[in-house]
Amino acid sequence: MKGWPGEPDMQHDVLVAEGPAAAAQGKPIENVIFDFGNVLIYWDPSAVLLPRYKQETIDQFLDNDVSGFYDGNDLMDGGLSPAEGVAWMRRTHGDKWADMLQYYLDNFQDSLVGIVPGARVLVNDLKAAGIGVWGLSNWEKELFPIAEKQCAILQELDGKVVSGYVHMRKPHKDIYEKALEEFGISADTSVFIDDKAMNIVGANQAGIRGIRFSDSRKLREILIGLGVNIPGLK
Numbered sequence: 001m002k003g004w005p006g007e008p009d010m011q012h013d014v015l016v017a018e019g020p021a022a023a024a025q026g027k028p029i030e031n032v033i034f035d036f037g038n039v040l041i042y043w044d045p046s047a048v049l050l051p052r053y054k055q056e057t058i059d060q061f062l063d064n065d066v067s068g069f070y071d072g073n074d075l076m077d078g079g080l081s082p083a084e085g086v087a088w089m090r091r092t093h094g095d096k097w098a099d100m101l102q103y104y105l106d107n108f109q110d111s112l113v114g115i116v117p118g119a120r121v122l123v124n125d126l127k128a129a130g131i132g133v134w135g136l137s138n139w140e141k142e143l144f145p146i147a148e149k150q151c152a153i154l155q156e157l158d159g160k161v162v163s164g165y166v167h168m169r170k171p172h173k174d175i176y177e178k179a180l181e182e183f184g185i186s187a188d189t190s191v192f193i194d195d196k197a198m199n200i201v202g203a204n205q206a207g208i209r210g211i212r213f214s215d216s217r218k219l220r221e222i223l224i225g226l227g228v229n230i231p232g233l234k
Contacts, residue, residue, distance in 0.1 A: 007196060007197050007198055008197045008198060008201060009197070010197035010200060010201075010212050011212065012212045012213070012214040012218075013211065013212070013213075013214055013215065013218040013219070013222060014211065014212070014222075015191070015209055015210075015211055015222065015226065016200050016204060016209065016210045016211065016212065017204065017209040017210075018201075018204045019204050019205055020204065020205060020206070020207040021187075021203070021204040021205075021206075021207050021208055021209050021210070023188065023207065024187065024188035024189070024207060024208070024209050025209075027188050027189055028189060028227055029131070029189060029190070029191050029223065029226050029227065029228050030131060030132060030185070030186075030189040030190070031131065031132035031133075031134060031183070031185045031186075031189060031190040031191075032126055032131055032132070032133055032134070032190070032191055032193065032223070032228075033134045033135070033136050033179065033183075033190055033191070033192045033193065033203075033208070034123075034133070034134065034135050034136070034157070034193050035135075035136065035137050035170075035192075035193060035194040035195065035196075035199065035213070036135060036137040036139065036147070036154065037137065037139075037195070038116070038195045038213075039116060039119070039193055039194060039195055039213045040115070040116055040119045040123070040135075040151070040153050040154065041112060041114070041115055041116060041119075041147065041151045041153065041154070042112070042113045042114050042115070042116060043111055043112060043113075044111055044113045045062060045069075045104060045111050046058050046062060047110050047111055047113050048103075048104050048107045048108065048110045048111045049061065049100070049103070049104065052103065053100070057100075061097060061100050066093075066097075067089070067093055067097040067100070067101075068089055068092055068093045068097065069089075069097070069101065072085050072088060072089050072101060073085075073138075073140075074138075074169065075088060076140040076143075076164070077138035077139060077140055077163045077164055077169045078138075078163060078164075078167060078168070078169045079141075079163075079164060079167040080140075081140075081141075081142065082105045082140065082142055082143070085101065085105075085140075086098050086101050086102050086105070089101050105143070108143050108146055109146050109150060112146075112147055112150050112151060115151065115153055116216060117216060118215075118216030118217055118220070119153060119216050120153050120156075122216050122219065122220055122230075123153060123156055123157070124156070125220075125230040125231060126223075126228070126230060127156075127158075128230075129228065129229050129230050131228060131230075132158050132183065132185060133156075133157055133158050134157055134158055134159050134160065134161075134179065134183050134185070135154065135157045135159070135160035135161070135162075136160070136161050136170070136175070136176070136179045136192070137160070137161075137162055137163065137170075138162075138163040138164075138169045138170050139162045139163060139164055140164045141162070141164030141165055142164075143164075144162050144164060144165075158183070159182060159183050161175065161178055161179040161182050161183075163175060166178055170194070170196075170198075170199040170202050171196075171198045171199045171201055171202025171203075171205075172202060173202060173205045173206050175202075176192070176202060176203055176205075176206035176208060177206055180206070180208075187206055187207035187208045188207060190208050190209070191208065191209045191210065191211060191223075191226070192208045192209070192210045192211075193210070193211050193213050193219065194210065194212065194213060195212065195213045195214070196212075197212055200212050217233060220232070220233065221233065
């Protein structure tokens, strides 16, 4: 199966406020919490592998049922070091995929292929409107500084919680609660933006409304519709 396992079915670009988050319906949005990968910056693991591997091999590596790549990522995002992640893959899936994971980790910077169009200006517009702009992402501790250095948009956020540092990860409720505490903000006046449905479900469990992201222009229009005072599309 290519992609993250366990993804529920969920529409993109709509406000989701289920379970504990339902109590926040209609309340003003004072803070926007962003995921990083494929929301603010593009992450494409296949871009790392293209110089050395055939497309068939890349497709197999990115099939979690074959290589365990996404399971390994989850473990590293939750606190395992890259060396421990490679050792885990070697034990569970064999040398071929472990060696390929090591190559991916060694060349990780090539997976960061650019800023999501419209994201930088959206972040700046939100800040100019007095909205708190925060980051909450699953990311391995040793790899995150590469992303932060390479992608200036991550440096513009008001604060960040990164899973590898706190040994918690989305979609588990505790990391959302940790982020709210770290940022000093309330769940019921916040909205969480992520491209993965499972992480929107996790945010709802922590009382935070969520939007499954696909496009920065659509997100801008949704936020304006929710009363956020930022410039609209002309």
